[in-house]
Amino acid sequence: MPPVNVSRRSLFTIGAGTAAAAALASQPALAAEGRFQLTAPSTSLIWKKALYDETVLQSFAFDNRNGHIYTLQVKNGSGSNAAGDLCLTKLSLSGAILGHMYLMGFGHGVQCGVEPSGTSAYLWTETDGIPDGTSSRGTKLARFRFVDGQTLTPSSPELTKHEPIAGVRNVTCTIDPSTNRIVMRYNDNGTFRYAVYPLGQFKAGRYEPIFHVAQPGGLGTFQGYAVYGNFAYMLDGTAYSDSNPPPGNAHVTCFDLRTGEQVQRARTEAGRSLDFREPEGMGIQIAAGRPRLCLGLASGESGARVANIFYKSELI
Template sequence: MTLIMHQQASRIWLFKAALICIIATLLGSTFIVNNKVYASIPSTDAFDLTTPATMLIREKAIHNATVLQSIGFDNVNQHIYVAQLTQGGLQLPGEPAAVSAAVRKASGDLTITKLDFAGNKLSYMYVKGAGHGVSIGVEPGIGQNGLPVAYLWTETDSFDEGGGGRGTKLARFPFTDGAVVTPNTPWLEKHDIIPGAYNTTASIDMEYGHLLLRYRLNGVYYFDVFDLEQVKQNNYVSLSHIPVPAVATSFQGYTKHGSYAYILEGTSYGKEGSVYPDGNVYITSVDLNTGVTLERKLTRAGYTLPFREPEGIAIQIPDMNHPEEARLAFGFASTVSSTDTTKLISIYYKDVFR
């Protein structure tokens, strides 16, 4: 398909999405279009992307030496979860020998590190056969032992088309210190929300009770919003279905807060036009009811970091008694030094609404 045809298809989807939301708002109910059920998401304020960013943590170590891929917050228990590709040369329990970085990437093996809100490492686990880790969801809950636990939503059933493993389904499981989870682990729940989809990842919006799904189907990336509790009951009713806006550089993560999705893009210094000190890191806000881009703004947050690759974006709520004080948090990978390429994580945030 030519670029013009792609653009025409995107415009058609945007028109349909806008028309659907107008009708849904007027009718105040859900309805079916092309076998999909739609309902407008209650409108909320959006983060002001023009405001300066504030540092949350800077240059903290995570479990492996590889670049972080995504972040997620357990705002109830005040923990940060960080996903990264499992580094090469490790032999995990149940493996006959050490596995190379190339095989880890092709298999979609992830390492998840648990940090406190100050960035101190608490524990870790491994998720094999997951995907690239572009986004992870975090759902605070209570475990079978009656103690607080975070349920993670990751990719699973990874498939490698040649550029590395990418998930085809979603997995939900409790974070478990030191565990190695595979697609066949009995206590891992699987959700095949969009059959035939690829690059399937999720972000959890606990404040509004939604799961935001990003996936690729027939070569096109989409965002769909679902009621989280309904998904857990295997009831997959899409509340919003829009094409994911194209990015100018590298797609580095997404999240949701209310009726808006937020996209992080950019590269490390020296790649795709990224030049110190401005770089090329952009955050974009997208109206999930219409598919229309609200803002796309450059951020110079963490500009003094060496390497400085943007990776991961999520919602932090420091005090659950005050959800109106939510933060749009986004991560950067940096290096220990010019001779030690072990990657560190820094997180900055914006907390002003339009």
């Protein structure tokens, strides 16, 4: 093969181009514009759909590339809550069960993230749960591929674990599909905080947050969160009861991840006619190129709980 003649100038050009490309790749994605109008009406996406186990829905996330929903719930069994045993269900967008996994000793399933990969997906969840009263809370994050029928433990080799901030509790995460950022929520000595990272850098073990803010106060019982662009959305409230009759106390709160400032809070009456109706989980769906802010509601009788998801799509 004849030698290739490369001048010093062409080497410089190639090197500069490579460096520029690397620098561009390391930059965070531009944030999606706008935020969701929390007073806009909600539309039903799935209604009274059974999950693989019969316990309350805890959280959910979307695979927007392949059109799937993944849900987390405490595994069936009287000791599962304290043990941190979870059931992961894969659903179609109409709520049909497509598969499941069991995650033993992971935590409570307060929130999760989905990273599409070809025709499958990787899940991001809490892991290494520690008992917290009658439940269990994660102390690290785990990434693993969805494999129907598989059971994982915190020591399973299929897991890749991340501990960006050592010694914290109540560790959960979500993924913003508009920016490909992973957002970790955690409790540090009684204060809940959010740390936002570019997903690619996070997977490589470079834990340098773009934003790092405390959670605004004044919430009820925390039930989940989602992120779209520079804004985070939190769901709080409790199930219907004598002291919490319809339309209930479920609220959605929006705050700015750049400053930690609360910008809007509104009660949601989505699924008002449901029995039981406990707010559980949030997620971002991308449908026909447009985002939807989704919130979950558990309903049904004890021992036969079902899942409901509603969405808002108006941006301001």
